[in-house]
Amino acid sequence: MQDASSLPENLTILGPTLLSPEQLDAFVRTVHPGAPKLGSYYSHLGGYYGIRGDVAYAQAIHETDYFRYTGVVRSSQNNYAGIGATGGEVRGASFETAEQGVLAHLQHLYAYATEAPLPDHYPLVDPRFDLVNRGSAPTWVDLNGKWAVPGDTYGQSIVNLYGRMLQFATQE
Template identity: 45%
Template structure:
């Protein structure tokens, strides 16, 4: 009898150990289950931007600052440009970015700009698309205004001023912009000031935007030849010469 009790005790202990081992092993599998671990990390990662944004807003409030809202996406329609003989300032590009770069480098292989030619052209296409301004023709205007980025006049390369903004005489150098992209943005905004009564998407950095809008009020100058004698003085064929350069870009 005593032997049977001992054997039963040993069997029970062994069985209990097996149950404990299975239970412990099962819990280990649940804790280290890759699917569960991935899910937790994913959830935390998804929450991270919201938490970071929340902290940034709290910090801004504590410091008496405000978090500016993101610029709104364009909600206006832009007419599609179908012909190289379309003279409208507002429209879509016909030339590719590559054609613009190739044309510039074919005339001036070493332009005096603070970024690569490809980057500069990309800025024109980004900023132009945002405001509905034809970027390829705006770039042609920059080529005319800067002498294919050789300069040599009143404006100097360090100004990032690609359209003579604020240069009203040989003694006035005009506006300075901190980066190449800001210079392009100001150029596009100045064209918009002439061509539309619609406000720019981004805050105005063109120093003469309000001046143009105050002069023309509800009126607009919608075509490149309309800039004759206005953007450039006397500039009798100013707009036509820009369009001629634009058509030369299309040949590349």
């Protein structure tokens, strides 16, 4: 497993998932024991889309404050990426199930990461997919100012959190 301190700043959104679903869920539960178990969705669906599901999970942790929902998005929305939440009282999109929320998150990342057509095994559930400048953020740091505004260190925050997840996994 890659050493957390050697993570490149230009870590791509597309790539392999290194951490297991169990490691993902165990990490988040060190901070929030009541966090939902979403690791299997991020691992499986991340693999389908060719997205680093474990880093996307780190993004979800960042967006939801370890699934404690201290911002405008509420847990009942199953919106783990803050899709459509623009601040104030604009809570963003809602998804019927946890799996659908993860699917929307990964589809949104896919739109940023590549210009390739969206694979069609799953229906498009990301309501903002067509609003993304396709392929404009192939790396996590490229999401700065795009996913979160101004978000000058948004991508770095995700990569750093992922590094902590890798360290946790090696200590288990």
